[in-house]
Amino acid sequence: MELNCYRVSLPLIVPFTTSFGTQKFRDALIFELNKDGTTAYSESVTEESPGYSYEDNVTAIHVIRDFLTESIKDLPEPKEFLERAGWIKGHNMAKGALEMLLWDFYSKEAGIPLYKYIGATKGNAEVGVSIGMDEIDLMMERAKDALKRGYKRIKVKIKKGMEEKIVSSVRSAIGEFPMSVDANTDYTLDDIDTIKSLDKYGLKYIEQPLSYDDLIDHSNLASKISTPICLDESITSFEKARKAISINACKVINIKPGRVAGFTESLNIAKYAHDHGIHVWIGGMLETGIGRAFNVSLASSSFVDYPGDTSPNDRYFKKDIVRNPFTMSDGVIKPNDAPGIGVEVDHRFLVSFTSERFKLL
Ligand code: OSB
Numbered sequence: 001m002e003l004n005c006y007r008v009s010l011p012l013i014v015p016f017t018t019s020f021g022t023q024k025f026r027d028a029l030i031f032e033l034n035k036d037g038t039t040a041y042s043e044s045v046t047e048e049s050p051g052y053s054y055e056d057n058v059t060a061i062h063v064i065r066d067f068l069t070e071s072i073k074d075l076p077e078p079k080e081f082l083e084r085a086g087w088i089k090g091h092n093m094a095k096g097a098l099e100m101l102l103w104d105f106y107s108k109e110a111g112i113p114l115y116k117y118i119g120a121t122k123g124n125a126e127v128g129v130s131i132g133m134d135e136i137d138l139m140m141e142r143a144k145d146a147l148k149r150g151y152k153r154i155k156v157k158i159k160k161g162m163e164e165k166i167v168s169s170v171r172s173a174i175g176e177f178p179m180s181v182d183a184n185t186d187y188t189l190d191d192i193d194t195i196k197s198l199d200k201y202g203l204k205y206i207e208q209p210l211s212y213d214d215l216i217d218h219s220n221l222a223s224k225i226s227t228p229i230c231l232d233e234s235i236t237s238f239e240k241a242r243k244a245i246s247i248n249a250c251k252v253i254n255i256k257p258g259r260v261a262g263f264t265e266s267l268n269i270a271k272y273a274h275d276h277g278i279h280v281w282i283g284g285m286l287e288t289g290i291g292r293a294f295n296v297s298l299a300s301s302s303f304v305d306y307p308g309d310t311s312p313n314d315r316y317f318k319k320d321i322v323r324n325p326f327t328m329s330d331g332v333i334k335p336n337d338a339p340g341i342g343v344e345v346d347h348r349f350l351v352s353f354t355s356e357r358f359k360l361l
């Protein structure tokens with residue numbers, strides 16, 4: 001068996017600005033496992049720097065190479081792998097990268113597409129768009145363009161001091177269309193009046209207004225505003241989701257499988273949320289075609305009820321590392337029907353964008 005990691009940097013068509021910074025590239029860690037003729041892939045959701053999470057590509061490589069590789073050597077089932085890795089505190093993005101590699105491997109061994117292998121499926125995924133901050137005219141234009149393309153929901157990034165301008169302008173550009181905002185942790189409870197002033201725009205939800213690790217303040221905020229709260233950064237595991245729900249910290253959860261240690265926890269969170277009347281959608285981290293294929297498979301689960309941030313590949317990259325990018329029609333993407341994540345990796349292209357390569361096994 002062979003396990004490789006490629007660090008690739010793909011230029012984004014449009015730089016993506018959130019409250020924590022601007023990304024011009026998707027700096028991704030791609031994992032490739034070869035065993036007896038089966039090749040499995042996965043992608044870590046970590047980024048070049050720790051702006052979204054305290055994990056980044058270098059901490060992920062460190063934890064994977066020095067501590068996690070040992071636990072994947074004999075290709076355990078994903079659940080068994082997570083149990084073995086349980087002694088490591090946090091680092092759920094690092095764990096998720098290998099856990100998802102096992103899901104691709106096992107669904108390929110079974111000859112079943114991943115979206116069916118995970119159980120109850122709708123067969124496709126409804127898609128929303130995530131629009132980064134930019135000149136206000138450009139944001140309005142992009143929102144209108146998203147309507148034309150058929151997206152089912154429009155999300156715009158906001159930050160402290162810019163929320164009123166962005167939300168009022170985009171709202172006027174798209175009318176009553178389903179809209180949400182994402183603050184990526186930019187506010188504190190001191191900003192409660194500002195956040196409350198967004199109630200009048202009829203947003204589906206406000207995503208992660210407060211600190212990444214704070215459920216209690218979100219619960220407090222939720223009782224004071226009418227816009228539902230969606231948690232992203234705060235939900236790093238099933239346990240975090242259970243606790244958030246138990247104190248009414250959110251009405252909506254954005255699951256990024258790579259953020260919660262993979263598909264096992266993602267499916268548990270989605271089922272639990274569904275049973276507790278909490279809405280669920282699948283987020284994105286500007287992934288290449290490999291991470292995207294996992295997200296689209298999960299977004300097709302019957303336990304997911306809101307459109308996700310799983311745009312087709314060509315929204316992000318001129319050329320992706322997969323030969324069979326997704327296409328969206330009527331705001332819906334169908335997962336691949338080949339076994340596993342079903343992508344054909346353009347290996348030569350992948351290698352040509354590789355800056356570092358790690359032979360793990
Ligand atoms: O908060 O959801 C987020 C991208 C990078 C980091 C964090 C986030 C995002 C997005 C983009 O919103 C979603 C996508 O289209 O992949």
Ligand code: MG
Binds near residue numbers: 208
């Ligand atoms: Mg978010």
